[in-house]
Amino acid sequence: MIRCAAVLLSLLLASGASAADRALLIGIGTYATLPEKLFLEGPKNDVPLIEKLLREKQGYAADSIRILRDKDASRAAILASIDEWLVAGTQPGDRVYLYFSGHGLQVKDQDGDEEDGLDEALSTYDIVAGDGDWTNVILDDEIDAMLAKLKDRAVSIVIDACHSGTISRSLSAQVGDAMESARFLPRPRAKPVDEVKTRGLRVDLAIVDKPDVAKQSGVEAWSAASSYQVAWDDTRLPPEERHGVFTLSYVDGHEIAASDSNGNGIVSNAELLDYVKKQSQAYCAGQDQCQGLDPQLEVNYALLGASAVSPAAETGQQTSDSGKVEEVKIDNTQQTAYVAADPVEAVGDILGKAQTGDVTVALSSDRLKSGDTFRITVTSVTGGHLVLYDVDKDGKATQIFPNEAAQKITRLAANTPITIPDDYYGFDFEAEGPSENVLVAIVVADDVDLTRIAPSDYGLTKELDARTTIAEIAGTLNGTWTRDTENRSVNWSLGLLKYTVY
Numbered sequence: 320m321i322r323c324a325a326v327l328l329s330l331l332l333a334s335g336a337s338a339a340d341r342a343l344l345i346g347i348g349t350y351a352t353l354p355e356k357l358f359l360e361g362p363k364n365d366v367p368l369i370e371k372l373l374r375e376k377q378g379y380a381a382d383s384i385r386i387l388r389d390k391d392a393s394r395a396a397i398l399a400s401i402d403e404w405l406v407a408g409t410q411p412g413d414r415v416y417l418y419f420s421g422h423g424l425q426v427k428d429q430d431g432d433e434e435d436g437l438d439e440a441l442s443t444y445d446i447v448a449g450d451g452d453w454t455n456v457i458l459d460d461e462i463d464a465m466l467a468k469l470k471d472r473a474v475s476i477v478i479d480a481c482h483s484g485t486i487s488r489s490l491s492a493q494v495g496d497a498m499e500s501a502r503f504l505p506r507p508r509a510k511p512v513d514e515v516k517t518r519g520l521r522v523d524l525a526i527v528d529k530p531d532v533a534k535q536s537g538v539e540a541w542s543a544a545s546s547y548q549v550a551w552d553d554t555r556l557p558p559e560e561r562h563g564v565f566t567l568s569y570v571d572g573h574e575i576a577a578s579d580s581n582g583n584g585i586v587s588n589a590e591l592l593d594y595v596k597k598q599s600q601a602y603c604a605g606q607d608q609c610q611g612l613d614p615q616l617e618v619n620y621a622l623l624g625a626s627a628v629s630p631a632a633e634t635g636q637q638t639s640d641s642g643k644v645e646e647v648k649i650d651n652t653q654q655t656a657y658v659a660a661d662p663v664e665a666v667g668d669i670l671g672k673a674q675t676g677d678v679t680v681a682l683s684s685d686r687l688k689s690g691d692t693f694r695i696t697v698t699s700v701t702g703g704h705l706v707l708y709d710v711d712k713d714g715k716a717t718q719i720f721p722n723e724a725a726q727k728i729t730r731l732a733a734n735t736p737i738t739i740p741d742d743y744y745g746f747d748f749e750a751e752g753p754s755e756n757v758l759v760a761i762v763v764a765d766d767v768d769l770t771r772i773a774p775s776d777y778g779l780t781k782e783l784d785a786r787t788t789i790a791e792i793a794g795t796l797n798g799t800w801t802r803d804t805e806n807r808s809v810n811w812s813l814g815l816l817k818y819t820v821y
Contacts, residue, residue, distance in 0.1 A: 339413040340378075340409075340416075341405050341414075341415055342379055342384040342416035343404055343405055344416075345392050346387075349390075351445050352447050352448070359502065361566070365420040368567070371570075372570050376628045376629065377629050385404050394445060397457060398461070411653070417465075417474075417475065419478045419480060420566060421441065422504045425438065439458075441456060441480060453507065479502065479543065481543075540616065568594065571594075578590045578591050580672070581667030585659055588616065589672075596613065600613070613807055616797055620787075621656070621790060623797075625657060625658050643661075645657070661712070662785050663756065663817065667815065669790050677700040677812040677814070678698070678761075678762050678813060680760045681695070682696075682816070690751075693750060696739075697737050697739070697814065699731050701733055701762060701764050702732050704731070705731045706718075706721070707758065708783075714785045722779045723779075724744050724745075725739075725775075726743055753819075753820055755817070755819050759815055762813075764810040
């Protein structure tokens with residue numbers, strides 16, 4: 320299924336472009352049979368923006384990019400280009416990029432594979448409002464079939480559209496008319512309802528609905544909103560200059576000045592996600608009709624800390640310090656990724672979130688010499704479950720909390736410091752050096768079950784791989800919280816403290 324709003328399945332980190340790299344960019348803002356009030360201003364500007372991104376940040380050659388806009392983007396033309404340009408024109412190991420900007424929608428499920436009885440679909444230039452449903456559309460099943468044919472390629476799919484199940488099924492034509500620049504089409508002759516009383520079903524592209532596929536394949540799946548939020552043209556801009564809110568923030572977020580929250584010269588996927596979330600939420604806060612924008616990312620967790628920019632495409636960027644970036648191969652995928660060579664620096668890239676001061680970490684001594692005893696204190700403005708790691712330069716992590724030595728694992732109370740070890744432990748920590756480390760304190764306000772990732776018997780004694788461990792935590796916390804009336808991001812905060820043992 321195709322999620323409401325922009326979905327990005329992206330393997331953007333492969334090294335420089337090869338002759339077989341292929342990108343297909345589709346933008347549809349005008350339609351042959353739809354009334355002009357349903358036209359969109361953003362798609363005509365989104366496509367050149369993505370083309371520029373591919374050429375300047377991802378190393379795609381100009382002749383590897385095909386563009387279909389408006390009247391050239393009929394259903395037949397889109398499907399033909401997918402088959403001959405993307406599928407037949409590439410081989411295993413090549414990069415494939417499909418971008419769509421326009422309307423999304425839903426139609427009656429024909430093969431019984433959808434829980435809600437509806438297929439998600441993309442509009443085409445020649446879309447037709449048939450007898451109670453849309454025709455001449457690109458179904459999610461057809462996108463799935465394309466992905467199957469592109470097995471073993473490094474596939475990127477960006478779909479900046481919306482077809483929220485709950486919203487689109489509940490909108491009358493009059494309500495739909497009032498939502499200027501919303502990127503969705505209600506089903507023809509949709510009937511209004513008085514109140515939406517359920518969260519609504521997840522409306523996803525198949526790869527998003529099956530996160531294990533993303534984790535195992537190396538595919539990245541970006542979504543501009545939660546399952547029943549609406550994607551938008553950015554109405555803050557003049558009509559002729561508009562973009563999709565997600566597309567604009569996603570492209571802008573590739574710049575170091577925008578997204579590099581830990582200041583190490585790398586824009587990681589996790590940092591990019593954090594930037595897109597903030598920009599989307601800022602847009603929504605200023606719009607009366609926007610009920611929320613919560614971008615999502617499903618991904619092989621090993622890619623959270625990977626650079627969103629191909630260094631081969633930007634000479635000199637991310638290479639100012641010797642050894643700053645190293646190239647790695649992601650297991651069982653076609654993915655080549657670029658990550659911070661220093662595991663301590665990589666922590667910020669993997670977590671992505673900027674420190675806000677909500678969580679503070681302190682040591683009992685400002686200067687530690689090898690053999691000194693010390694304690695760690697964590698304080699959080701918001702109460703929640705604490706997970707605390709110590710990461711060293713060799714890429715090893717120690718789980719400080721939770722641990723079996725603590726008499727009782729309880730939630731951290733707001734503004735109430737916790738000291739580890741306290742007097743009940745019966746021991747102190749002893750510094751071992753020389754070393755350069757970082758303490759990573761994560762406080763999760765929501766009741767997210769982290770016992771599989773951070774069980775108490777890992778604490779203090781088990782040697783962990785820092786990148787894998789932090790990525791598992793970050794990936795879990797970047798999911799959607801679905802246990803409230805409306806879906807939203809998981810509520811968690813971060814505190815880091817670098818320290819040196821002499």
